[in-house]
Amino acid sequence: MKLLNRENSILAIMGLTFGFVFVDRLSINFLMPFITQELDITNAQIGLLASALAMSWAISGYFLSNYCTRYGHRVGVLVISVILFSLFTLLSSIAASFMALLIIRVLMGIAEGPVLPIAQSILIEESSEKRRGFNMGFVQNAASNLLGSVLAPIILIYVAENYGWRHAFIVAGVPGLIVAFLIYKYIKLAPHTQVDKSVTSEAKSYGLGMLVRNKNVMVSIGLSCLMVAWMFSQLTFIPVYLTKVQGYSGYQMGSVMSILGVSAVISGLLVPMLSDMFGRARVFRLFTLIAIFCPLSVLFMAGSQAYMMTSLFLFYFGLGAIPIVMATVPSESVPRKYVVGTLGFVMGVTELVGGFMGPSISGVLADIYGLNAPFYFAAGLAGLAFIGSYMLKETSPKFGTVNQVANA
Structure with missing residues (x-):
């Protein structure tokens, strides 16, 4: 197998693309202890900053993914999205108030919404069957966390401590502009991957009603919401908890966040690969059980x-279960030509419920009961996902028990 064959080249570029989405999205969490020294921001407002982005991400992801399903233009939409979210990250460097940050985060979410559904739809078409779960997990978890959770906290916290948090946002925003050029230059969809205009009316009929009646897609959405809320409830409040409650320095906090990133990278490779080998449902169940203990470790x-x-490091392996229900199972539960729209719907609802409500509820709980509360909340979410995993039907080509229509 050639290292730089078409499949691996597309995988690398899509990994960089979503990796810098994660850098820009998570940068505010790493920088929040520095931002709160200058701006008067409450715990509820910290949660709202994460939630507002998730809400606009959800709406944008759903509508723009469906636009791509009907009319194509996936590469063009992807390039514009990457340019815009990078510019909004740069604009964060001049924010002078909570409200300014909130508006910028909403706009950033609009730009970032369609990125993952488009990237995953391209991957499922360009991936060999035996690597489908691995490739999708690599982009959503491994590459994104290598850049967003391992390297970003080290680099951004160093810049913030030495040059200020505003300069750190500039460092976070510039690489995305380079990635946009790589997508424009090198991602050329082969004729068989272009949207067939003759199926536009059929695509319209396979809309919200059909997805709602697809039990496996709906179960996947529920599980995905729980696990994304589990993830962001922790990522939003670990930096603040460790610095304000436990007295950690910025460097110590950054080290903790980086070890989470290392775990996420490894689990992002390992867990989807295990799902290719042993089945989606049983692997998801095992790692949601592990996930329960991650937030409790912080406390x-x-x-x-x-x-x-x-x-x-060990218990954050639960993160590797997310792409199984957020991307792989839904994409294997519908005809292939509807994958991008389906993933836009799944990721949209997940962001709206899990990404928006998770940090918002955690922030309110933190203001009422203290900064311990978000972590108990996260543990409960993982427990519910473990219980709900018994409703998930297997879709792996190796072990599938549902009607395999993904290749239709």
Whole structure:
């Protein structure tokens, strides 16, 4: 197998694309302890900043994904989206108030919404069957977390401590403009991957009603919402909890966030690969069980940074289960020509419910009950996902028990 064959080249570019989406999305979490020193922001407002982006991401992802399903232009939409979210990250550097940050985050969410559905729809067409789960997991978890959760906290916190948080936003925003050029230059969809205009009316008929009646898609949405809320409830409040409650320095907090990123990269490769080998449902179930203990590690092991980082590294492997229900299972539960629209719907609802409500509820709970509350909330969400996993039907080509229509 050639290292730079078409499949691997597309995988690398899509990985960079969503990786810098994650850098821009998570940058505000890493920089929040520095931002709150200058701007008067409450815990509820911290949660709202994460939630507002998720809400606009959800709406944009759904409508623009359906636009691509009906009319094509996936590469063009992707290039414009990457340029815009990079510019909005740059604009964050001049925000002078909570309201300014909120408006910028909403606009950033609009730009970022269609990126993952489009990237995953391209991947499912260009991936060999035996690598489908691995490739989709690599982009959604491994590449995104290598850039967004491993490298970003180290680099951005260093810049913030030495040059200020505004300069850190500039560092976060520039690489996306380079990635947009790579997409424009090198992603050329082969004729068989272009949207067939003759099926436009059929695509319209396979809309919201059909998706709602697809039980496996709806179960996947529910599980995805729970796990995304689990993820963002932690990522939003770990930096603030460790610095304000546990007295960690910015460097120590950055080290903790980076170890989460290392875990996410490994799990993003390992867990989807295991789902290719042993089935989607059983692997998802195992790793949601593991996920329960991740937020509890923050609460009960923060007294020893080494012990906490070790336990977080192991239990954050639960993150690797997310692309199974957010991308792989839904894409294997509908005809292939409807994948981009289906993923836009799944990711839109997930962002609206899990990405929006998770941090918002956590922020309110933190203001009422203290900064311990978001982590108990996250543990409960993972527990519900574990229970709900027994409703998920298998879709793996190797073990599938539902009607395989993804190749239709």
